[in-house]
Amino acid sequence: MRRLLLCLLGAAAVSAQPAVAQPTVAPTPQRAGDANGEDFAGYNIVNSLETGYRFRSVDGNLGKYRSDVNFGNGLRVLGSYLTINSKKTGSGKLFDELVLSTQGLGNDPYQFSSLRVQKDKLYRFDSVWRWMDYFNPALPIANGQHGINTNRQLQDHDLVLLPQNRFRLLLGYSRNQQDGPAFSTLQFPDGRGDEFTYLWNVRRTRNEYRLGTEFELLKTRFHILHGWEYFKDDTRAPLFSPGPGANPNDTNTLTRFRRDEPTHGQAPYWRIGIHNEARKAFTFDGRFTHSTGQRRFVVDELAIGTGRFGAAQNRQLFAGGNARRPVTTGNLTLSWFPLERLTLTNHTALYNTRMEGEGSYGEFANAAAGLSYLNFQYLGIRTFANLTDANLKLNRWLGLYSGYHFSERRVASSQLADPDPPARLDRAEQTNRLHSGLLGLRLQPVKQLRLSLDGELGRADRPFYTTSEKNYHTLAARAQWKTKRASLLARYQTNYNLNSNSLFVHSARNRVASLDATLNPKPFLTLEAGYGHNHIETVTGLAYFSLGELTENDRSVYRSRLRQVRLGAHLNLARRADLYFGYHRIQDAAHLGLSLMDQAFPLTYQTPLARFSVQINKNLRWNLGWQYYNYKEQRLAWQNYYAHTGYASLSWSF
Amino acid sequence: MSPVIRLSGLLLLACLLEAQPKDPYIGSQACRACHVAQTQSFFRNAHTKAERGCESCHGPGRAHVSAGGKKDLIVAFSALSSRKALDNCLACHGKDWSRNNIRHSAHTQADVVCSNCHSVHQAATPKHLLAKPQKDLCYSCHPNVQSQFSMPFKHRVNEGTVQCADCHNPHGAPAPTWRMGQRPRLQQHAQANEQSCVQCHADKRGPFLFEHAALRVDGCGSCHAPHGSANPRLLNRPVVFTLCLECHNGAPGFGREGQGIPTQSASHNMADPRYQNCTTCHVKIHGSNADARFLR
Numbered sequence: 001m002r003r004l005l006l007c008l009l010g011a012a013a014v015s016a017q018p019a020v021a022q023p024t025v026a027p028t029p030q031r032a033g034d035a036n037g038e039d040f041a042g043y044n045i046v047n048s049l050e051t052g053y054r055f056r057s058v059d060g061n062l063g064k065y066r067s068d069v070n071f072g073n074g075l076r077v078l079g080s081y082l083t084i085n086s087k088k089t090g091s092g093k094l095f096d097e098l099v100l101s102t103q104g105l106g107n108d109p110y111q112f113s114s115l116r117v118q119k120d121k122l123y124r125f126d127s128v129w130r131w132m133d134y135f136n137p138a139l140p141i142a143n144g145q146h147g148i149n150t151n152r153q154l155q156d157h158d159l160v161l162l163p164q165n166r167f168r169l170l171l172g173y174s175r176n177q178q179d180g181p182a183f184s185t186l187q188f189p190d191g192r193g194d195e196f197t198y199l200w201n202v203r204r205t206r207n208e209y210r211l212g213t214e215f216e217l218l219k220t221r222f223h224i225l226h227g228w229e230y231f232k233d234d235t236r237a238p239l240f241s242p243g244p245g246a247n248p249n250d251t252n253t254l255t256r257f258r259r260d261e262p263t264h265g266q267a268p269y270w271r272i273g274i275h276n277e278a279r280k281a282f283t284f285d286g287r288f289t290h291s292t293g294q295r296r297f298v299v300d301e302l303a304i305g306t307g308r309f310g311a312a313q314n315r316q317l318f319a320g321g322n323a324r325r326p327v328t329t330g331n332l333t334l335s336w337f338p339l340e341r342l343t344l345t346n347h348t349a350l351y352n353t354r355m356e357g358e359g360s361y362g363e364f365a366n367a368a369a370g371l372s373y374l375n376f377q378y379l380g381i382r383t384f385a386n387l388t389d390a391n392l393k394l395n396r397w398l399g400l401y402s403g404y405h406f407s408e409r410r411v412a413s414s415q416l417a418d419p420d421p422p423a424r425l426d427r428a429e430q431t432n433r434l435h436s437g438l439l440g441l442r443l444q445p446v447k448q449l450r451l452s453l454d455g456e457l458g459r460a461d462r463p464f465y466t467t468s469e470k471n472y473h474t475l476a477a478r479a480q481w482k483t484k485r486a487s488l489l490a491r492y493q494t495n496y497n498l499n500s501n502s503l504f505v506h507s508a509r510n511r512v513a514s515l516d517a518t519l520n521p522k523p524f525l526t527l528e529a530g531y532g533h534n535h536i537e538t539v540t541g542l543a544y545f546s547l548g549e550l551t552e553n554d555r556s557v558y559r560s561r562l563r564q565v566r567l568g569a570h571l572n573l574a575r576r577a578d579l580y581f582g583y584h585r586i587q588d589a590a591h592l593g594l595s596l597m598d599q600a601f602p603l604t605y606q607t608p609l610a611r612f613s614v615q616i617n618k619n620l621r622w623n624l625g626w627q628y629y630n631y632k633e634q635r636l637a638w639q640n641y642y643a644h645t646g647y648a649s650l651s652w653s654f
Numbered sequence: 655m656s657p658v659i660r661l662s663g664l665l666l667l668a669c670l671l672e673a674q675p676k677d678p679y680i681g682s683q684a685c686r687a688c689h690v691a692q693t694q695s696f697f698r699n700a701h702t703k704a705e706r707g708c709e710s711c712h713g714p715g716r717a718h719v720s721a722g723g724k725k726d727l728i729v730a731f732s733a734l735s736s737r738k739a740l741d742n743c744l745a746c747h748g749k750d751w752s753r754n755n756i757r758h759s760a761h762t763q764a765d766v767v768c769s770n771c772h773s774v775h776q777a778a779t780p781k782h783l784l785a786k787p788q789k790d791l792c793y794s795c796h797p798n799v800q801s802q803f804s805m806p807f808k809h810r811v812n813e814g815t816v817q818c819a820d821c822h823n824p825h826g827a828p829a830p831t832w833r834m835g836q837r838p839r840l841q842q843h844a845q846a847n848e849q850s851c852v853q854c855h856a857d858k859r860g861p862f863l864f865e866h867a868a869l870r871v872d873g874c875g876s877c878h879a880p881h882g883s884a885n886p887r888l889l890n891r892p893v894v895f896t897l898c899l900e901c902h903n904g905a906p907g908f909g910r911e912g913q914g915i916p917t918q919s920a921s922h923n924m925a926d927p928r929y930q931n932c933t934t935c936h937v938k939i940h941g942s943n944a945d946a947r948f949l950r
Contacts, residue, residue, distance in 0.1 A: 024812060024813055036695065044697065067807070068806045068807065083698065085697055085698045088697070089697070089702050097698075097700070099780045099781055110813040110814065110815040112814055114781065121703075126781075152854070154854060176854060176856055185935070185937060186950075187949065191919070191935075195934050195935060204857050206856035214749065216749075221748075223751045223754075227845060227846070246928065246934070261944075263943065267845065267859075273751045273754055275749060283748075283757060285754040285755065285757070287828055289846035289847045291846045291847060293859070299943060299944040299950065301950065321943065323860065323861040323943065324861055325860060331755075333754070333755060335757040335758070340737075341737075347755075347758050347828070347829060349828060349829035349835050351829075358863070359863045377863055377864055377865065379870065381870060381871060383831070387836070389763060391762075393737070399765065401763050407829075407834040409834055409871075411910070413910040413911070428910060428911040434836065436836065440764075442765055450765075458836075460834065464867075464908065464909070465901050465909075465915070466900060466901050466915070467900055489794070489795070491797065493798075501905065512798045514797040530797055532797050532801050534798055534801060540903075541905060542899050542900070542903050543903040543917050544917065544918055545917075545924060547923055547925055548920065550917075550920070551924075556896045556899060558892075558896065562801060564800075564804060566800075584804060586801060586804045586805065588884065596930075597896060599896050601885075601892035603884055605806055633884075
């Protein structure tokens with residue numbers, strides 16, 4: 001009877017899950033097998049494996065589809081889930097808990113696996129592995145011209161020995177690898193030459209090793225960790241003949257090109273944490289880090305072609321040197337609880353870095369005399385920030401919070417590019433101070449309803465950039481009604497920033513509003529709906545050259561009217577079958593500007609989807625899904641596409 | 655559960671209580687009589703390792719059981735103030751490095767504490783005991799972020815390979831080392847002290863001989879909208895040249911020397927489309943080792 005009761009509770013809990021937010025149609029969220037698992041050799045095992053076939057049919061711009069979505073045809077393991085738990089704590093021989101979940105293995109462009117294995121009081125091991133195929137390779141060509149998938153693999157492995165002990169040992173390893181062909185561009189023979197696209201072979205690897213400990217001493221907890229990061233970029237463009245330049249009217253050509261630019265470096269770092277909660281009314285947290293980054297580099301390039309007037313041109317350059325960036329940070333957080341209902345926290349942060357490097361540069365071209373010089377660069381940043389916050393709960397239904405934040409940043413720099421060192425090094429320095437205040441109010445008039453209202457006001461005296469925050473304010477309001485069967489969330493926020501001096505102005509305004517509702521009218525039915533808009537308006541003074549004339553009084557205007565509609569319905573039929581319908585539409589309703597500097601990007605992107613999953617027997621489910629993508633933009637209509645994607649799969653448990 | 659079984663359980667417990675000394679703790683076995691759903695599969699829960707079982711979090715249970723399940727005689731998280739709920743969890747979890755800023759985090763300030771996101775008894779994810787899968791949990795309070803991740807170009811969060819917690823620390827983070835050290839307030843730091851972006855985009859980390867100061871002073875967000883954008887490079891503007899020109903306009907008082915960020919060269923003609931794709935020539939815009947203008 002108890003087992004039956006648990007099954008009913010489990011089924012109700014599953015069916016009462018809210019409709020998931022804009023998912024990709026596969027994998028299927030419902031799993032095969034008994035949620036309570038099977039007992040075997042002192043362990044309880046729950047598992048479900050979904051294998052199936054994905055299909056797609058694309059009309060329109062296939063390259064844009066592959067950049068945005070990239071799901072293709074083929075068989076794959078859409079998802080899997082496995083948990084093995086010892087029935088009694090600490091009774092497992094090698095482990096007490098194993099949790100493994102995977103997604104998209106075998107063929108999907110986005111593959112993921114997560115593993116946790118732990119043995120009570122002895123160890124805990126966490127591992128995450130990801131594989132991503134990017135069709136849009138995030139390299140420099142504007143407008144996202146498409147080529148071939150580049151591949152990125154990320155791995156993170158962490159082992160904690162004696163996880164429940166006062167003394168814990170931490171070991172970790174992370175790897176980040178990027179491989180594959182990608183496009184880049186080169187301008188030849190000089191700044192007035194044509195641009196040539198070339199294919200290069202991306203090969204970047206980052207390895208990070210971590211060793212640390214956590215222990216308790218004099219009622220204070222310490223965290224000490226040392227990490228070693230090694231990075232190498234051996235991306236190269238082997239000797240080859242690029243195609244014609246990007247501008248048909250240019251007469252110069254590039255017939256042979258080769259570039260090697262290996263960069264190897266390391267960044268060892270320390271981090272130390274101190275935490276003390278020994279006294280009830282006072283806690284102390286400290287965090288100190290230091291890292292020393294270094295990269296050694298060489299650039300070796302050869303380009304051969306013809307100039308604007310048909311004369312042979314060749315250029316060979318060689319650069320080599322070293323760049324360094326030591327960074328030190330310190331953070332101290334003090335929390336004081338003078339009253340049961342009052343919390344005061346003060347956070348002080350110090351950040352100090354200097355970036356410096358030197359390199360030699362040599363260039364030899366048949367059209368000009370050889371050129372060589374030494375470079376030296378220095379950029380130093382020191383930031384001090386102090387943030388004090390107070391949080392007061394006046395009574396059960398009313399709370400107040402406020403804060404005052406101050407930060408000061410000093411930026412110093414010097415640059416040298418001189419063919420005949422030593423030369424005088426000009427040094428520049430500037431300081432920016434920011435004061436900001438925060439005030440907020442929380443209300444909970446009844447248990448189900450939570451309201452909050454807050455505002456922030458900030459003033460900086462010397463921002464670094466024309467688009468940085470200078471005189472800004474933020475206002476936000478939020479209301480949430482939540483019961484077991486329904487929830488309603490309304491939110492509004494506006495951000496405004498004005499950064500101006502006597503000759504220039506930058507003004508930015510952002511307004512966000514949303515209303516989201518979830519309803520569970522019956523245990524077998526979940527409905528979800530949401531609407532949101534995000535309006536952005538910026539105006540910035542510009543100065544640029546056009547037809548050889550300097551234009552100083554123009555403005556860049558950017559408008560975005562982003563609107564989002566989201567609908568979802570999940571129906572559980574007779575506790576055997578699940579039906580899900582979803583629709584998501586995002587639209588930027590701003591109108592295309594009339595001038596070059598009047599920017600908007602009207603687009604519509606909608607993705608309806610439907611999924612059906614039925615339990616065939618205790619250990620088997622059959623799943624079917626369809627998702628439609630429709631992308632339309634006004635600026636470059638040739639980028640538009642619509643695609644039908646879907647899958648059919650079996651989820652099984654053994 | 656039928657009232658008969660429940661009553662029998664309570665009677666049995668009452669007999670047991672009579673035979674015990676007055677230890678305020680009663681043991682997890684007693685909880686099972688009434689809280690079947692919570693205890694039946696609790697062996698899957700990481701909290702099963704806690705020394706006193708259920709009472710490690712819920713406090714001594716003898717009085718609660720003796721009084722026939724009176725709610726105010728046990729630590730019920732649903733009835734706790736947010737501050738007390740936080741204190742209870744931090745008693746064990748406060749030692750972790752990732753949580754040493756929780757007291758001044760934006761979530762705590764807004765009364766969002768552990769039990770708002772974590773469901774110890776009915777977790778949707780066994781690893782972190784979250785009440786829902788991570789992205790759905792975050793979206794439920796941040797629907798505007800959900801709309802950003804629905805843009806054509808985005809990090810692959812909806813596809814399941816990137817998680818919100820890869821870049822953000824919902825438990826609070828130290829002051830950022832970029833911008834003015836104030837915002838964003840829940841940004842995870844990569845390695846020891848850097849923006850989370852360089853954790854994956856290691857090639858942008860540098861150091862470079864020629865740094866693009868925008869990255870180091872105001873951070874990647876100066877140019878990029880990491881959640882999603884209409885631009886294939888996740889830029890804050892739909893086209894690249896307006897983004898560049900908005901800073902490179904020579905306005906006095908800004909930039910490294912405080913004399914304005916240099917305007918473009920007079921050889922550039924913005925009326926000609928070939929000059930409107932700045933990064934076609936300035937390919938190493940994040941930093942270069944060979945060219946101060948980021949040409950190679």
